[in-house]
Amino acid sequence: MMTTSVSEELRERLRVTREEINQAAISVGRNPAEITLLPVSKTFPPEVISQALSLGEMRFGENKAQELRDKAQALTHPELQWVMIGYLQSNNARYVARYASEIQSLDRLSLAKTLQRRLELENRHLDALVQIKTSPEPSKYGVAPEDAADFVAQIAQLCPRLHIKGLMTMAVNSEDESAVRACFRHLKALQIELKALNIEGVSLERLSMGMSGDFKLAIEEGSTEVRLGTAIFGHRKQQRDYYWPEGR
Numbered sequence: 334m335m336t337t338s339v340s341e342e343l344r345e346r347l348r349v350t351r352e353e354i355n356q357a358a359i360s361v362g363r364n365p366a367e368i369t370l371l372p373v374s375k376t377f378p379p380e381v382i383s384q385a386l387s388l389g390e391m392r393f394g395e396n397k398a399q400e401l402r403d404k405a406q407a408l409t410h411p412e413l414q415w416v417m418i419g420y421l422q423s424n425n426a427r428y429v430a431r432y433a434s435e436i437q438s439l440d441r442l443s444l445a446k447t448l449q450r451r452l453e454l455e456n457r458h459l460d461a462l463v464q465i466k467t468s469p470e471p472s473k474y475g476v477a478p479e480d481a482a483d484f485v486a487q488i489a490q491l492c493p494r495l496h497i498k499g500l501m502t503m504a505v506n507s508e509d510e511s512a513v514r515a516c517f518r519h520l521k522a523l524q525i526e527l528k529a530l531n532i533e534g535v536s537l538e539r540l541s542m543g544m545s546g547d548f549k550l551a552i553e554e555g556s557t558e559v560r561l562g563t564a565i566f567g568h569r570k571q572q573r574d575y576y577w578p579e580g581r
């Protein structure tokens with residue numbers, strides 16, 4: 334019988350990280366079960382993802398459409414789900430339409446329309462989180478908070494194959510805890526504001542916020558999903574390139 338060799342280090346990182354997530358939730362009186370961990374596997378090869386699969390992880394975040402496609406072709410498991418979390422050029426939308434179960438970086442109407450067309454061709458549907466720009470950094474993608482209500486309403490109307498489930502953001506990259514926290518609070522406040530509008534056909538229950546460096550703060554501020562790369566898989570080569578892919 335074949336045995337999968339599981340990296341003990343990966344097992345330990347997952348265990349410790351889940352414990353940290355639970356602690357952060359409990360520290361503010363939240364139920365840890367409300368918080369999902371999305372392992373971000375970008376730059377790590379299929380073999381590493383296989384190990385995580387054998388440890389029970391079934392969803393993985395990728396930030397480049399072609400890398401997501403290559404991994405989806407390399408790894409087949411009936412429960413495996415790919416989540417697009419990075420800037421998506423419209424000419425690569427077909428890979429996301431074909432292979433992903435979800436996009437968290439939906440940030441413009443032209444992309445949504447392209448995805449809608451591609452999803453019709455593939456006869457598929459995609460869950461989507463709207464990426465919101467909560468930080469003044471020029472390199473952060475996302476819909477401006479003041480445009481979010483119109484954006485969500487338009488997608489609900491024009492793109493029936495995209496199912497909006499919530500919002501996503503990346504906080505400012507700063508040592509200043511209060512600046513990071515402000516980004517998360519901003520997203521939480523926007524969620525409340527948008528929910529009050531009762532836009533038909535959309536759910537806004539999910540808040541994807543928090544990465545390896547700031548997930549505890551994000552959980553304290555209401556995150557329902559943390560996207561963790563380094564904390565789970567270790568350091569990446571070319572760390573910076575992989576936050577700002579595709580021509581940055």
Ligand SMILES: *Cc1c(COP(=O)(O)O)cnc(C)c1O
Pocket residue numbers: 373375396418419503544545546560561562563564575576
């Ligand atoms: C890379 C990436 C992450 C994970 O970053 P870590 O700091 O390694 O946890 C989360 N979200 C997005 C959008 C990313 O590109």
